Amino acid sequence: MPSINLEVACHHLNVCFLLSPVHQKKRNFDGGRKKAISKEIDKLLIVGFIHEVMYLEWIVNVVMVSM
Secondary structure, eight states, X not given: OTTSOTTTOOOOOOOOTTSOOOXXXXXXXXXXXXXXXXXXXXXXXXXXXXXXXXXXXXXXXXXXXXX
């Protein structure tokens, strides 16, 4: 999050460059889930929590969790 101090919370990936990435098959979602995903993505883009990247080979499927 933009307002969190990096001394409090910082995330990084431990990537072993000797291993090749695993490519997942793209999942298709029904209309209701697709709308919910788009709405959440729009909210996160507006507040600046996420931004668009052009590394398509590293894209992972969305995992929806009901609460």
